[in-house]
Amino acid sequence: MKHRIIVFLALATPLALGDEFSQKDLERWRAEFNTVMEKGEKLFHSTLGSNQVSCDQCHPNGANTHPETYPKFQKQLGKVATLREMINWCLQNPLEGKPLPLDSDEMIALEAYITWERRGVPLAPGKH
């Protein structure tokens, strides 16, 4: 009789299960993303190369970057490439600057901004 009560009580106590998250967590993580995305927006609108050109000049609001089509074959690189590799191509060519490491904070921020401006568009990998 005693055992059953104990078991019942044990079951009734709320346990802190490993990865359960709350609404507050979601909001906090969303804010983290927004911070990085906004940093990306700043970078996108600044002169990252050596010739005073900024990404938004050819791509206002990130238009015509087509992030949903990557990875795809890029003639300019002679291989199937990712969005980040093309960001580096732009940094080196139209912006006459230096490439960023593919895993750098700046690169991640740029990717966050570019994809955010294209939110809602279905994936179309490989599409030219």
Add this chain to the structure above:
Amino acid sequence: MKIRCFITLISIAVPLAANEVKLPDAQALLGLPPVPVPADNPLTLEKARLGRKLFEDRRFSADGTISCAHCHKPERAFQDGLPVSEGISGQKGTRNAPTVINAAYFTTQFWDGRRKTLEAQSKDPFINPIEHGLKDHQPIVDIVRRDQGYQRDFKQAFGIPPSQITIDHVAQAIASFERTVVAGDSPFDRYQFGGDKNALSPSAIRGLAVFRGKGRCVSCHVIESTTALFTDNRFHNLGVGFGRIETRLAEIIPTFRKAKQANQDIDEAILTQAEISELGRFAVTGEVEDIGGFKTSTLRNIALTAPYMHDGSLKTLEEVVDFYDRGGFDNPMLDSGIRPLRLTAEEKADLVSFLKSLTSQRFATTGVQP
């Protein structure tokens, strides 16, 4: 009308030697797509062998001294090593002889793309006054119809009697031969497509990275994931030789336009008048955008085909790299992909090592190595 059909053949165990006429095999084509063959001229060994014979026949010239092989010497990687070629009676032309090796992959022929096919290209030099010097193709047709050896060869290749042989059959045979003068299978190809990571020296590997990155070469000298043609088949103004005409363009262009309207033969004008030659692709299309534009050469076997550029003005690969590093020769029509590169001395040396690794195994013993 033209439907392209491609021929891929099963690999033959015997490696292809430079002097044998053989249909290309898989190993020789490593790094290249199948050879494009037009539907109206299927490729056979008989045609190719006949084509080789015609290619080397010196009787097809006004004084019996000039054959195709005179400027496109098989023993010199199918070119002549001169800045500009010399035809009949030692007359100098205006353009550097391109190699025949891999010319089958171009979508147009000549530096300015004025002919669409190998067949069409092969007929022009015969009747150019400073190349073979014939007035028309009739002497050639007469020879092939009367010569017993040719009678037999044309019968075998085309199934036609002598009386039906035309200059177009001659052209088709020559083009067929040229379609066997193809090769990939260079150290670069083995490294990039053959999986042999030891095929390139460390310097050439660094050079490949420069070629694709800081050097920007790959924008026009195409490398793709399974093949590399090293040409985009387009026309670009680098400014080579442009200084010769730049200040007088306002004069030269209207003169040229009038001549073209009066139906003057541009093939002859291009090789005999230096100024017209410098107009490049414009002479063919009449588009102002094409002024001073020349076709992107393939870089395969480039180490064997000095000197370089349409006028042969750059003698060595080092000079070529320096030229690009400076940003070409600036002019208003300069292709906007050309700009100063700011390469280091090591990057330039590595680039040259890479370019030297583009020599096909098949032709490695031909030509004079720099």
Add this chain to the structure above:
Amino acid sequence: MSIDRRTFLKHLGAASAAATLPFSLVEVAWGLGSKPAEHESFTFAYISDSHLTHIKGTRFTSNFDRGLRKAVMEVNLLDPKPDFVIYGGDLAQLGKREELDHGLELLSGLRPPLKWVIGEHDFYLDMGEYWQDKISPLYYSFDHKGVHFVVLNSILTHEAWINQWTTPMERMLNMARLDNPRGSPFMVGERQLRWLREDLAKYDDSIPIVILSHSPLYKIFKPWNFWTDDAEKVQKLLRRFSRVTVLHGHVHQVLYNQIGNITFYAMMATAWPWPYPVSYVQKPNQVPKLTVFMNRADPFHSRDGTGWDILDMDSGAITNHYQLWLNENRTVAFDFKLKHPVDLKFQNPDKRIPPQLHY
């Protein structure tokens, strides 16, 4: 007869399915009952949006320099020579004297006479002071071979917006950024509208009118200022004329439209192409359905999507020969039967080629 009948019939034959109509039947089809006055045909060129950018000392962004140099060389090689060239605005990127002087130098080699339209990138650093001093009045009109041309400064905006910035460069940078959430719409403004009414009053309804402005005098996409706030007021003043064309820059792309009696053509930029507003999916747009999008053969080539324009003025209407560098040139002409512009080759959706489709 001053109208080139052969050219007129050529446009008609190319644009509409019908065979060439008898001349008298076509006269009836001309806009709103009143026939445009006859005038001598002529050709002019349009170079626009070079955005020359000063880096430091004597260094300028080379890509933009190259676009302008190429346009100047090509205009100079035109045969026959055009009657004049219009510069459509945005010669400088940030309105700096270095940039404007550099532009004047590059354009000094042009053989035909030059007429100027100001753009916002030229204006907002010093509110057009240097431009008026060195280059041209901000708005004016002129007549040429029986056609009345009016140049408007259509890139003005609200005083309050102009006055809020702490430095001229801050003001300029905020106007320069196309997708600026703190931007402000373009307008012609009351003073110019009054001037325009007076200027037009001297002209009979039948006189062909051409308006040259930097921003489009209609509404396409407000987030990027492809927009003129008081466009309807300008259009109203133009309504009585039988043939009106507006030529504008600013959008850096092929755009054409017809609103009532007014034909609108966008001019190419020599510097760089803008995307079409349809490619920013987060906001709605009013890109004219009539426009066949410009060819983009190779978006990664510096000169792709840039160019300039050759314009034929004939029978009161303009044919625009778009010179699209690195792409097939396009010709958009006014169709007298359909009463709006059509692309002579690609208007039919079945005729589109891949470089016009992948946006």
